[in-house]
Amino acid sequence: MGPFGRAISSIVLLSALFVAPVVAADSATAPNFIGTWSGKTSSIGDIHGVRTRDRTVHITEQTGRLFRGYFVYEAGRRDFFGVIYPDNLSFTWVSSANKGYSHGRILAADHIASCYVESGAEATAGCSDLKRTSDTPPELKP
Numbered sequence: 001m002g003p004f005g006r007a008i009s010s011i012v013l014l015s016a017l018f019v020a021p022v023v024a025a026d027s028a029t030a031p032n033f034i035g036t037w038s039g040k041t042s043s044i045g046d047i048h049g050v051r052t053r054d055r056t057v058h059i060t061e062q063t064g065r066l067f068r069g070y071f072v073y074e075a076g077r078r079d080f081f082g083v084i085y086p087d088n089l090s091f092t093w094v095s096s097a098n099k100g101y102s103h104g105r106i107l108a109a110d111h112i113a114s115c116y117v118e119s120g121a122e123a124t125a126g127c128s129d130l131k132r133t134s135d136t137p138p139e140l141k142p
Helices: 002-027
Strands: 035-045 049-063 066-073 078-083 092-093 103-107 110-119 124-134
Touching: 078 103, 078 110, 078 124
Parallel strands: none
Antiparallel strands: 035 049, 035 124, 049 066, 066 078, 078 092, 092 103, 103 110, 110 124
16 A cells, blocks of 8 residues: 555544544434323325324334334324434424425424425325323333
8 A cells, every 4th residue: 555545444443433432422312202202293285185183103112313103093004114313303204105205303302393205196284282291102111
C-alpha cells in the first residue's frame, strides 16, 4: 500500500473511532416506545370517506432506535416495524401489508401523533393522537 492508501486508511480508522461512540450514545438515548398507546385516529379517502375511530397500538419490542409492534382494526391485526430518528422527536413505521407509511412525532414522553399516507387506488390519509396507557403491552404482561 502506498502513502496515499495509508493516508486514506488512517482517515477511515480515525473517522470510525470518532463516529462509533456517537452512534452508540445516540442509540442509548432513544426514547422508550414500549407499551400500549391509545387514542383516536381520523382519516379521509375515497373508499371509506371521512371517519374517526378508536386506535390502540402495541409496541412490543425495541432495540435502540428500532422498534416493532402491531395494532388491531376491523380488517384484522397489522404488524409493523419502525425507527426513531436521531432528533428523538420523529419516527416512521411501515408494514409489509401496506403500501403507505406512518410518520410521527413524539409530543411528550407518553404522547405521540402518527400520520399515515397511501397513494394509488386505495389512497387515504389520516392521523392518530395517542397516549401511552400502559408501559407493558398485553403479550409482555406476566
